[in-house]
Amino acid sequence: MATELHFDCGTLVAPTLPDDARLRALFQKDARTGVHRAAAWRYREVVLRLRELGEPYEDRARRFEPLELGLTVPIEPFPHQREALEAWRQAGSRGLVELPTGAGKTLLAVLAIAQVKRPTLVVVPTLDLMAQWQGVLEKHLGVPVGLLGGGVNDRQPLTVTTYDSATMQTEFHGNCFGLLICDECHHLPAPSYRFIAEGSLAPFRLGLSATMERTDGGERVCEELLGPRVYRADIRELQGRYLAPYEVQRIEVPLQPEEKARYDEARARYVGFVRKNGIALATPEGWARFLAQSQRSDEGRAAYRAYREQRRIALTSSAKLDVLWHLLLKHREDRVLVFTDDNETVYTLARRLLLPVITHHTPVPERKALLAAFASGELPVLLTSRVLNEGVDVPDARVGVVLSGSGSVREHVQRLGRILRQRPGKRALLYEVCSAQTAESGISERRRQHQAYQGGEPC
Amino acid sequence: MLTRDLLLFRVREGRLRPSFIRREDPELLALAQELISQVEGAKGETRDDVEESLSLRAGAFSRPRVARGLVKLLLDRALFDEAAEGVAEVRWERFQLAARVMRGLPPDATVEAYAARLAEALPAPLPEVREALYVDLPGQRRLLGWEALTPTELLDRYNLALAQGPLLGARRLTLRARAPELLRVRKLLRWLKFCRLVAEVRRDGEDWALEVEGPGALLSLQKKYGLQLASFLSVVPVLERWELMAEVEASARRRAVLVLDHRDPLVSPLPTALGHIPPEVATLAEGFADAEWELDLTPLPRHMGASGLCVPDLTFRHRRSGREVALELFHAWHAGPLARRLGELRSRPDPGLLLGVDRALARGEERDALEAHPQVVLFNGFPSARRLRERLARLVEEPVPAGR
Incomplete structure (x- = not known):
């Protein structure tokens, strides 16, 4: 019997598996339902292994086919875009590209989509970016581009969504796209967002960011889920050539003296409370501790109001x-x-x-x-x-x-x-x-x- | 649902217990009535005004966090209008005019001079223009109506939300149902499927134990399925005697076990109807007499194919061997589910399941395939006890498939 692959709410399911240790290592036996189950992002490795083994398989997981796509007008990429695209292609059309803002990450993504020719989901952090990506993709690829987010629910073979919407939707559409592009992908390692890449079958993946650095080492998560860093150019290399000086x-x-007096008074109250309660604001939990402590007494609530007041004075x-x-x-x-x-x-x-x-x-x-x-x-x-x-x-x-x-x-x-x-x-x-x-x-x-x-x- | 800051609970010896309110507490019922009346009387008011007046009332209550929780649940059910028409257009004109005024200022103009020029150029007084500029922000939208609740229902929703809140951070839960009625279990299992959750179901005598979690929970995925688990909780009170436990986050650094049971004041908001056992099934159960097989109406769930869940109508148990064979019925209006089930059986054979199929579904090309299918019993209206006994007798003669 051919091995069947199914997509189930962000996971890859095989009712039966051939007797191959490498393949089985990608799955876990699910005692609850009696099937073999893997994270959806393992799909590429699973299919490649089945092909390598010459095992017959029936792919009921994937809900996408190659797309007829081309550029409406040829794009002449900048050298750094060409190098980045080639590095990404050589890495199996998986990986991370780090380019400063303004260096043309969106156009690089357009070229990647035109090259891979698969239904593509682009994930972006904000609604503004979602609308902007839609415009760029439609202009260069000449096809309608769907949106998921901001009250719009229109899924198309090329779709742009936000991290927040994708988090909610991946279990439903994680098998509908062959290419996953995460813009500003330094967001992806956040626990609530990681499932966007974990729960997607997409065998091709591109992560884009201007600043991959994270204080928590989250860039390793991006590399695992989207692929290795294949290209990087920093802001000073491109300044003056592709970015404005x-x-x-x-x-x-x-x-003003009156503002200064109010500022000093409010800050003294706020800082006094922090010190009295031994709250170390420099630690990761410091702020949460201050918030919690400040809600437990009149003195704390006054300290919280003082915090807001001194901040408001400084900011405006x-x-x-x-x-x-x-x-x-x-x-x-x-x-x-x-x-x-x-x-x-x-x-x-x-x-x-x-x-x-x-x-x-x-x-x-x-x-x-x-x-x-x-x-x-x-x-x-x-x-x-x-x-x-x-x-x-x-x-x-x-x-x-x-x-x-x-x-x-x-x-x-x-x-x-x-x-x-x-x-x-x-x-x-x-x-x-x-x-x-x-x-x-x-x-x-x-x-x-x-x-x-x-x-x-x-x- | 309640936001984290509104959740009230205690953690003692690693056990987290929501600080439930008493449903019959006269002070709270009076507050709930007052808040509801306030919302009902606030139709046409802006969201900011509604929120402010409800917050003031909540802040004045002896237990302000409880009151703020009730307000949150009320506001969740409130419906506000869409942005007023024309505001964006007027705003656009104001911005264009302001841009022109700014361009025409001398280089050393003060902000006061700018305001004076604006006041001259605008068709309305500047303070009014400023006030109306962003009148379409969410806080300015007007209350249209709300999903009506009685004071008691509001308190019930609050208690449920107190228990659901910690579950948002849970990865799985364990539920024990003590000798539940079968229709209640059936409702629970259907809701489980509706919530896109899976469960390892064990029976211990008359009791049931369910380990409920998301499909990907056994993998090292970040997805927690907390929202689905919280949603699942809303069906649990349908059971009459039960206990529930789940590991949750009591705080950013502290884990605890949420412990709930039927003595807690939890009421399911789902429709009360439990469905019914069709009279034909009840008649069959009463009249089924067989020396070899006994009939059980317990809805023993079976996982099918890659991700299906079947809650059979009947289970036959062989008296000597203990072998179980479930029967799932497909009536004339079940063509889609039958096709799906046949597909699942192809993906993952389950020799312990018989499909009772109404002959109305066996037409045309499908008829021969269904007639020949080893697990299909065709019937007109309802399978007779005689047909079933015959089919079961054949099973005894067949070897038990490996792995079952």
Whole structure:
């Protein structure tokens, strides 16, 4: 009897298996249901082994066939894109490519899809990226591209989805795609996202990221599930050739005396509580401990309110807003992206200055329209909290203003990446506005520990 | 479901127990009634206003976290309208106008000068424009209605949610059902399949033990199936006497065992109907008399093919050898399930299963195949006891297949 392969909720099932130790080692005997079961991502190894053994098999797991696909217009890749594609092909069309933002990862993916010619699922971190990928794929491949996420449920042979949606859907469609592309794949090792790659049969896999580094060693998970790192080029290699040259300016603004007094009082209350309770905020669990402790007493709740107050003062001081206003005026002829840390700040600014906003609340059509108006110069300023951190293509932005933010190095590199798309004669500028003599200046130092900042000029 | 910050439980000696509320607690019933009335009276109000007023009431209650949990369950059942039409278009015009004003400012203009120019150019007062700019944000949507619950039902949902919350972090659960009625087991097994879970089912006398987990749980996958396990819990109270245990995360670093049983105030929100044993089956069970075989209506589940689950209608047990043969009935409206089952039997033969197939399904080309199928018993309306006895007698003469 031929070996049958079935897909069951993100796993690969074989009711019977030939007597081959290597093949059986890929599966586990499932005593609950009496079948042999493996993680779906083992599909490629299983099929290759069955073929190697010459064993007959009936593939009822796979629900995809090769696609007739071609480029609508030939693409002449940059040398680094050609090298990356070739390295990926030689690795069996599996693997990770690390390229800085703006170096053309999306076009590399288009070339990979056209080469593999299989139904493809592209997984991206945000709804903005989902809409952007859809546009790029449709333009270059000339076929309708489906979306899963943001209230849209339209699965097509080429589909773009978000990590959150894919997490929920993989057990249903993990057998429908031959190529899995994980954009910004440094997200994949998160426990809740890993199943996207574990539960997919896709024999071909491509991971894309600007910054694969993770503090928890998660890059090894990417290598196991998507394939080895096959190509890497860092931001300084491509600057000036494929990315715009750039400059980083840091502007420290003092708090007003009244703000400073309120800041000091709130910070003293917050820090006092932390010290009194022996909470080490530098440890991984420190923040969770503070949150839990702060909800158990009036003193704790007051400390939590004080934490928020001192943070709010540091992030939205009146001097900071003055600096922002002057930067907007100075760069009236440019496209300016303004990054803040939270939605409350961004909507406050939007109402005060009548400037457009993109947050996770912004519906997909409005996002598309705002990005198009920004690109054309009709609306030269865009405010955002965190949704534009990753990958969204805003090629005409030349100036970025980080008004507030976390200490995450990745977040800062990605924000820098938004303004680095190459344009003739373009020199990008990233302003980082932070409140002097507050904890925020320490956060700023932390995020500048990336090589991308080592070449920037201090103000 | 309740968010993690709203879950109330105690962990003692490694056992996690939800801090259930009493369903008949007059203070809580009064609060539930008050919250429900507040929601019913809030139709047309914005989400921010509804949330704020409910939160204020919850905060003033003697047990604010319980009250906030009730509010969360109420809001989960609330329906808010879609974004108001035209807001995005008006906003777009405001942005275009503001961009033009900004471009026309002198290089040393202050933000106050900008505001003054805006005020001149706008067709409405600037404060009003600012206020209306993002009036379509989720917090501004208006309450249309909600899935009505009585105060007692709301408290029941709260208790269930308290028990479901820890299960979201579980990988598997163990359920023991004490001498359950067969229809209750059947409902439980059907819900298990509906939740896309699998179970190792053992019978211990009249009791049943189920190890319930996700299909991939035996592999080192990150998927936890917590949502499915939590959903499965909602059918468990259908059993009358039961115990449930599951390893869960009491906190980021501490594991504990969630322990529940039928004495906990858990009520299933599923429809109360248990289905029924068809009268023909009941008649057959009463009238089936055979020296060799005895008939059992217990729904012993069988895993079929790669991922199917069959809950047979009847099981025949050979008195001497103990060999069991299950019978699953396919009536005229079961063409799809029959085709699926035949496919599963091809993938993984199961000689312990007979398929009783209504002759209405054996038409055309399929008739010969079904007539010849060694595991198919064709019938008109319902298989007779005589046909079944004959078929079973033939089985005795056949050797027991290896591995069974």
